[in-house]
Amino acid sequence: MSAEAKLKELGIELPPPPGSAGLYSPCVRSGNLLFIAGQIPQRDGKPVAIGKCGAGISVEQGAELAALCTLNALAIVRNHLGTLDRVVQAVRVGGFVASAPGFVQHPQVINGASKLLLDVFGDRGKHARAAVGMAELPAGVPVEVEFLFEVA
Amino acid sequence: MSAEAKLKELGIELPPPPGSAGLYSPCVRSGNLLFIAGQIPQRDGKPVAIGKCGAGISVEQGAELAALCTLNALAIVRNHLGTLDRVVQAVRVGGFVASAPGFVQHPQVINGASKLLLDVFGDRGKHARAAVGMAELPAGVPVEVEFLFEVA
Amino acid sequence: MSAEAKLKELGIELPPPPGSAGLYSPCVRSGNLLFIAGQIPQRDGKPVAIGKCGAGISVEQGAELAALCTLNALAIVRNHLGTLDRVVQAVRVGGFVASAPGFVQHPQVINGASKLLLDVFGDRGKHARAAVGMAELPAGVPVEVEFLFEVA
Numbered sequence: 082m083s084a085e086a087k088l089k090e091l092g093i094e095l096p097p098p099p100g101s102a103g104l105y106s107p108c109v110r111s112g113n114l115l116f117i118a119g120q121i122p123q124r125d126g127k128p129v130a131i132g133k134c135g136a137g138i139s140v141e142q143g144a145e146l147a148a149l150c151t152l153n154a155l156a157i158v159r160n161h162l163g164t165l166d167r168v169v170q171a172v173r174v175g176g177f178v179a180s181a182p183g184f185v186q187h188p189q190v191i192n193g194a195s196k197l198l199l200d201v202f203g204d205r206g207k208h209a210r211a212a213v214g215m216a217e218l219p220a221g222v223p224v225e226v227e228f229l230f231e232v233a
Numbered sequence: 234m235s236a237e238a239k240l241k242e243l244g245i246e247l248p249p250p251p252g253s254a255g256l257y258s259p260c261v262r263s264g265n266l267l268f269i270a271g272q273i274p275q276r277d278g279k280p281v282a283i284g285k286c287g288a289g290i291s292v293e294q295g296a297e298l299a300a301l302c303t304l305n306a307l308a309i310v311r312n313h314l315g316t317l318d319r320v321v322q323a324v325r326v327g328g329f330v331a332s333a334p335g336f337v338q339h340p341q342v343i344n345g346a347s348k349l350l351l352d353v354f355g356d357r358g359k360h361a362r363a364a365v366g367m368a369e370l371p372a373g374v375p376v377e378v379e380f381l382f383e384v385a
Numbered sequence: 386m387s388a389e390a391k392l393k394e395l396g397i398e399l400p401p402p403p404g405s406a407g408l409y410s411p412c413v414r415s416g417n418l419l420f421i422a423g424q425i426p427q428r429d430g431k432p433v434a435i436g437k438c439g440a441g442i443s444v445e446q447g448a449e450l451a452a453l454c455t456l457n458a459l460a461i462v463r464n465h466l467g468t469l470d471r472v473v474q475a476v477r478v479g480g481f482v483a484s485a486p487g488f489v490q491h492p493q494v495i496n497g498a499s500k501l502l503l504d505v506f507g508d509r510g511k512h513a514r515a516a517v518g519m520a521e522l523p524a525g526v527p528v529e530v531e532f533l534f535e536v537a
Contacts, residue, residue, distance in 0.1 A: 112416070
């Protein structure tokens with residue numbers, strides 16, 4: 082099934098593609114690689130949560146926020162390529178989790194991003210990943226996720 | 234000398250390739266680039282050390298743990314390609330060091346990974362690198378390392 | 386205008402290309418991708434600032450330090466390629482900001498790197514980016530920046 086058809090089947094509507102929080106581009110293509118800038122859990126340009134995992138933000142909330150980062154990334158991909166169906170493979174996910182002292186469940190948080198990629202793209206959603214714990218993140222958000230896709 | 238021959242000469246046996254700690258793949262190939270997921274110092278699926286560099290974990294221990302991350306990565310590479318001899322070049326290493334306040338010897342820790350790549354691959358082991366200090370890492374490990382290889 | 390001509394017009398002289406702080410290479414090329422190792426704000430092999438953003442280092446100082454990281458990266462690029470005019474596109478910037486508790490203006494700090502790329506390369510300087518807050522950085526510097534360029 083195509084990614085766009087799958088998205089419809091899942092009842093997911095992508096948000097408008099978010100702009101940048103600085104002097105960078107939402108995505109840049111080199112050859113068949115499409116690099117997506119680090120996405121934060123924002124809606125209409127505003128962070129939907131502030132805080133750290135392990136201090137006010139639960140693993141489940143963190144995973145939902147990672148999924149929202151992914152929706153924002155997919156909106157950028159579709160805006161750039163015209164359709165998600167030109168994604169050949171999700172290649173790499175970089176997951177950054179703002180972590181209170183002792184919070185070590187970064188994989189469970191970033192699974193929120195990974196699961197959405199697998200749900201939408203199936204085997205083409207399989208990706209390598211690094212998930213790590215940060216001291217702080219931009220604007221005080223609990224999660225930031227960056228993405229690398231192979232595209233046609 | 235081939236990487237496999239060099240490994241034998243060094244008396245190194247690779248562990249079984251570790252699985253994933255989440256909904257991602259141990260490695261993903263795009264073109265000639267092979268992205269290896271962030272590896273932690275685990276043996277038989279269990280972390281071999283918990284703690285932070287600068288608080289219970291020394292630079293020397295950290296470097297040994299980074300080398301173990303690298304062995305796990307090489308096991309994944311061999312499992313994927315059949316042989317390490319299809320590695321054309323180590324390209325990039327991302328080194329994440331869980332850091333107690335004031336610990337700033339991240340390069341010395343990640344040298345444990347870099348040295349092993351150079352020992353095994355010679356000039357083909359030369360790589361660019363970023364080494365940084367994290368608030369926390371998955372499962373409480375002191376070191377996580379991700380890898381990018383060019384492969385044939 | 387060519388990047389080298391632009392650099393001259395801006396009155397910028399690149400420093401000597403910095404060496405490595407460990408067992409890695411300043412840059413590695415794979416295909417048309419040139420990976421630059423994480424650069425710290427150093428001059429003549431010595432860090433020009435120690436501290437964290439939000440505790441002794443202001444946003445403005447952080448941005449200047451990120452620009453110095455970028456000058457060091459450009460020196461490495463020119464040393465490798467002979468001229469900056471073989472840069473086809475800045476592709477990705479990874480910005481690491483040593484952050485005191487509560488410091489969340491990482492984008493503004495890393496803008497110091499991004500602005501210089503745009504100033505020197507124009508449209509070819511546009512890049513994707515991740516900017517995040519670290520617990521500590523090598524040698525105690527406030528900023529580290531890594532770069533990926535597409536080159537000819």
